[in-house]
Amino acid sequence: MTAAVSVTGLSRGYRGHQALTDLTFELGTPCVAGLLGRNGAGKTTLLRILAGQEFHDSGRVRVFGAEPLENDAVLRRMILVREDQTYPDLKVRHVPEAAALLYPNWDAELARTLLDAYELPPGRPIKKLSRGMRTALGIVVGLACRAEVTLFDEPYAGLDPVARALFYDQLLADYTAHPRCIVLSTHLIDEAAELLDRVLVLDRGRLVLDAPADDLRGAATVVTGPADGVERFAAGRTTLSRRTLGARTTAVMIGRLDARDREIADHLRLRLEAVTLQQLAVYAADHHDQFGLTTARAS
Numbered sequence: 001m002t003a004a005v006s007v008t009g010l011s012r013g014y015r016g017h018q019a020l021t022d023l024t025f026e027l028g029t030p031c032v033a034g035l036l037g038r039n040g041a042g043k044t045t046l047l048r049i050l051a052g053q054e055f056h057d058s059g060r061v062r063v064f065g066a067e068p069l070e071n072d073a074v075l076r077r078m079i080l081v082r083e084d085q086t087y088p089d090l091k092v093r094h095v096p097e098a099a100a101l102l103y104p105n106w107d108a109e110l111a112r113t114l115l116d117a118y119e120l121p122p123g124r125p126i127k128k129l130s131r132g133m134r135t136a137l138g139i140v141v142g143l144a145c146r147a148e149v150t151l152f153d154e155p156y157a158g159l160d161p162v163a164r165a166l167f168y169d170q171l172l173a174d175y176t177a178h179p180r181c182i183v184l185s186t187h188l189i190d191e192a193a194e195l196l197d198r199v200l201v202l203d204r205g206r207l208v209l210d211a212p213a214d215d216l217r218g219a220a221t222v223v224t225g226p227a228d229g230v231e232r233f234a235a236g237r238t239t240l241s242r243r244t245l246g247a248r249t250t251a252v253m254i255g256r257l258d259a260r261d262r263e264i265a266d267h268l269r270l271r272l273e274a275v276t277l278q279q280l281a282v283y284a285a286d287h288h289d290q291f292g293l294t295t296a297r298a299s
């Protein structure tokens, strides 16, 4: 895998507030990476810096080996789709024409299909579209431009579940046919979980988790049952949280379980449930020192 994006020691502060602190990671291509984190964690700031739309204070950012800021050659190979995207005074039908001039890999056929699928009225001025329709238009451009580095910053605002499902399906289909480097910043982790092959979690501007999604699936388990059984099962394991209600305890434990562990759990009458990526991202933010997950690097 080639590194499409490479970030080393990246920091960005705003008047005394540190938005990003010493981030280091690489994204290979092809890959679909989920950029996760709570409000204000620094996701938009990071994506804007990657897209050459914002300065950083220190560290190094490279996209295809070059600094993206004010670098047209690099910027033509990437796109950042944002919720609050501003468009010039255009009608919907003008957007594909304009995008075709900007993006060398623009697929007019795919754009037509997506505009139809999202039922975007060609003659309507963009300013008069509903919030969800404007979001859908961003998705159309983001997918049909087939930029080698495609950054989606919360591409769901105002979209109903059907439209979101359409986005996931189209993203997966187009990525499979045209593999590239896609980054999705999202709060709806579990919805997008199946798409992701890499997970990055930011917490207060720091990268607290960077791992292949497959390594995270099954990396932690919710164990529920009689308190003494849970305690016995927990012995020797790293436990992230423990809650007891009456005679029942629920604990979250790190580490993969094998067949023998499952037998023991069964014997102790414990229920085991895999922790979802969404929950893992929350735990990673709160307990990243205990996670001990390997940091992924593009090779």
Ligand SMILES: Nc1ncnc2c1ncn2[C@@H]1O[C@H](COP(=O)(O)OP(=O)(O)OP(=O)(O)O)[C@@H](O)[C@H]1O
Binding pocket: 014, 017, 018, 019, 037, 038, 039, 040, 041, 042, 043, 044, 045, 046
């Ligand atoms: N132009 C700016 N001036 C001052 N502070 C800023 C600016 N841009 C971002 N910040 C601050 O930097 C931090 C990170 O903001 P950012 O928008 O990157 O977070 P985010 O993870 O995208 O959040 P959300 O999920 O809410 O969109 C926040 O505390 C925000 O207030």
